[in-house]
Amino acid sequence: MALVNEYFLNLSDNYLFADIAKKVSAFKRTHPRIEVISLGIGDVTQPLCPAVTDALHRAVSEMETVSGFHGYGPEQGYAFLREAILKNDFATRGIHLDIKEIFINDGAKSDTGNIQELIRWDNSVGVTDPVYPVYLDSNAMIGRTGPKDDDGRWTNVAYLPCTAENNFVPQLPDRRVDVIYLCYPNNPTGTVLTRTELRKWVNYALENDALIFFDAAYEAYIQDPEIPHSIYEIRGARKCAIEFRSFSKTAGFTGLRCGYTVVPDEVTASTLAGRRVALNPLWNRRQCTKFNGASYLSQRAAEAVYTPAGREQVRRTVSYYMQNAQLLRTTLSRLGFKVYGGENAPYVWMRTPGGRSSWKFFEEMLYGAHVVCTPGVGFGPSGEGYVRFTAFGNREKTEEALARIEKWSQ
């Protein structure tokens, strides 16, 4: 008899965005003539930049020829891309990594979900709350989070609330955690950590022999020069942190797929008997067994992001989205809403007025203004009473949505 992995049964049935889609389509059935504007899902809308599509066309032409054809590539990624990453994302910030420490992937979601395979099932996990759902669900699938309690919280997880009350700065956990997931700039709150705040976490990890899984998918949106882009800007982080990056939000690769993971040589974890084991060779071993490399095409496309033209074009798109964020912030504040984030991230996090629940406000705005946001509670219990607006829309739609919200809220 094949026995199912029952830990899957602990996961909630419905994925947040499926719930939203269901409510939106219910609205559309009863209001077929109204066009709904979505500032909900976190996908980008602007096309790939010319430097990237030129590189893609060139790579396709190569693949048509016998001499330029590429079959299986290295599981860790091509050296041309890993070297461009070392030079442009790290050396320019005084971080000197080795090529062996960079692993190219098909996007950060896979590796942020897979990385937990490197640690035993009985480690304890800490996450900021609200949070990108992948971290907890991937741990839940192997039973590390324990079952859910009556409030829908995983029993074996240390939730670190990030709310307006603590200015979205998570406090160090009051119980032992072996692994901490941090995502900065943050999805969903759009907030960031200063160097001092991030240093506190690195020191905590070093003192408590914990690991930090640091998701920097939104690094390209940081505007303030004082905010760290990489956790390796903090001394000691190479001993305790694994970092995830992605071209998805940086350069519009959500449909093309490419990202990378940094596993420094010095990151170790302990065996039960107390022997230190380096995680880099383990991750390499894992990737060589379960992953056959990102496509040659997407790696050539990612390489083009680092050319002078690519950098300039990507910078322009980022700034386009950040102007949307600015528009969302200023308009919503002017209308009397309390907004957070959106200054170094493409998300604006808003408190629902009058203590409404996230879903109640979502429905009211859908029916009243025909605009979709994302209910904050979908990202965790501390997201209750907030909603998320994305700055990834196009300008005209964002402006139109804000005009509708203005009219509706008066």
Ligand SMILES: *Cc1c(COP(=O)(O)O)cnc(C)c1O
């Ligand atoms: C979008 C996003 C990613 C990137 O996902 P990809 O798989 O690279 O497209 C990673 N982490 C967070 C928090 C995200 O919001």
